[in-house]
Amino acid sequence: xxxxxxxxxxxxxxxxxxxxxxxxxxxxxxxxxxxxxxxxxxxxxxxxxxxxxxxxxxxxxxxxxxxxxxxxxxxxxxxxxxxxxxxxxxxxxxxxxxxxxxxxxxxxxxxxxxxxxxxxxxxxxxxxxxxxxxxxxxxxxxxxxxxxxxxxxxxxxxxxxxxxxxxxxxxxxxxxxxxxxxxxxxxxxxxxxxxxxxxxxxxxxxxxxxxx
Numbered sequence: 001x002x003x004x005x006x007x008x009x010x011x012x013x014x015x016x017x018x019x020x021x022x023x024x025x026x027x028x029x030x031x032x033x034x035x036x037x038x039x040x041x042x043x044x045x046x047x048x049x050x051x052x053x054x055x056x057x058x059x060x061x062x063x064x065x066x067x068x069x070x071x072x073x074x075x076x077x078x079x080x081x082x083x084x085x086x087x088x089x090x091x092x093x094x095x096x097x098x099x100x101x102x103x104x105x106x107x108x109x110x111x112x113x114x115x116x117x118x119x120x121x122x123x124x125x126x127x128x129x130x131x132x133x134x135x136x137x138x139x140x141x142x143x144x145x146x147x148x149x150x151x152x153x154x155x156x157x158x159x160x161x162x163x164x165x166x167x168x169x170x171x172x173x174x175x176x177x178x179x180x181x182x183x184x185x186x187x188x189x190x191x192x193x194x195x196x197x198x199x200x201x202x203x204x205x206x207x208x209x210x211x212x
Contacts, residue, residue: 010186022134025068026141031096038086048170052140056106062205068108072097117150136161140168145176162189
């Protein structure tokens, strides 16, 4: 079957890793993971959490920055016009806005609360990565078709090389997950595996005999 995108040059060159890696962890919070909440309980998202923990551990061993975020609001008035009603319950101080315990235990260097889909929108995430001289961002988190995709596009727009470990991001629906990964791979990012992400981090660590 022909691929009209490939025929027109989309996805025609891989990005590859640059000089220094950072990891961002998007919305791995209880409201999107814990089945007791309306937007939680997706097996793919839970698997992505499990697969992300070793990536965070590798980055921490290498002294590379790890920035996590949660989606939340001080009051309902602070929320944008979500069409998903349960998103309006993501209020600061509630269990829905707590990091998943496995991510919290992994010890991200920075935890931000964002009020829009992208981890980079109206947060200091890009400034922190720039301060650390990061040029390559590994994007993990949920939901693939929503906040992950928005974060990927913003990272691309900010000039970062973007890597997405496909087993470290998750969605409610397999088709939406697959379609969005395929689409961003055509345009903005390299889609890799968690194992490849860890291997790249370990290679960086071996090439840098001091922690920065």
